[in-house]
Amino acid sequence: MKKQRIDVLLVDRGLAESRNRAQRLVMAGEVRVDGEMVHKSSTQVPMNAKIEVKQRPKYVSRGGKKLEAALDAFEVDLAGKICADVGASTGGFTDCLLQNGAKKVYAIDVGYGLLHWKLRNDSRVVVMERTNARYLDTLPES
The missing domain is CATH 3.40.50.150 (Vaccinia Virus protein VP39)
Structure with a gap:
């Protein structure tokens, strides 16, 4: 099964505006993959994995x-x-x-x-x- 970095997948799926933002979400403990918290933005995850972001930021910063x-x-x-x-x-x-x-x-x-x-x-x-x-x-x- 093909895998991709979690920060890249977050951007590709529209869950983060940029890789930088995706990395910050991961570091803040806001991202779960198939129910498990991801701790590193470089983590390789299956392309079809279920990705959840706890809370999307209300403002751009x-x-x-x-x-x-x-x-x-x-x-x-x-x-x-x-x-x-x-x-x-x-x-x-x-x-x-x-x-x-x-x-x-x-x-x-x-x-x-x-x-x-x-x-x-x-x-x-x-x-x-x-x-x-x-x-x-x-x-x-x-």
């Missing part, structure tokens, strides 16, 4: 989970609000803001190519890469 806790604690209502994520990086805060009702989010970062593809393609996100927020006078309308 852990930052979203942290912001969600603050929004809940301070009872912030984002419905219809226009927000800025300064230092957006992967976009955990951006993702959290959108999932909690923000109308538009300006994802500002000095880096380039860091923002998650899901957010990059969301019409509610204005991607402002290679931008230092200290030097911003205005925000674009689109």
Whole structure:
């Protein structure tokens, strides 16, 4: 029976967005193959194995989970609000803001190519890469 690395299978089956993400899921103990927990992302498993991921992350990065806790604690209502994520990086805060009702989010970062593809393609996100927020006078309308 043909076998494949578990991290590759997780991506191929759409259970993880990338091999890096798949590896993190395995290391966190979130992946089971045929009912058994897998401990190494390089583990070879049968191609037809039953793969379970305990919990799929709600946000594209852990930052979203942290912001969600603050929004809940301070009872912030984002419905219809226009927000800025300064230092957006992967976009955990951006993702959290959108999932909690923000109308538009300006994802500002000095880096380039860091923002998650899901957010990059969301019409509610204005991607402002290679931008230092200290030097911003205005925000674009689109």
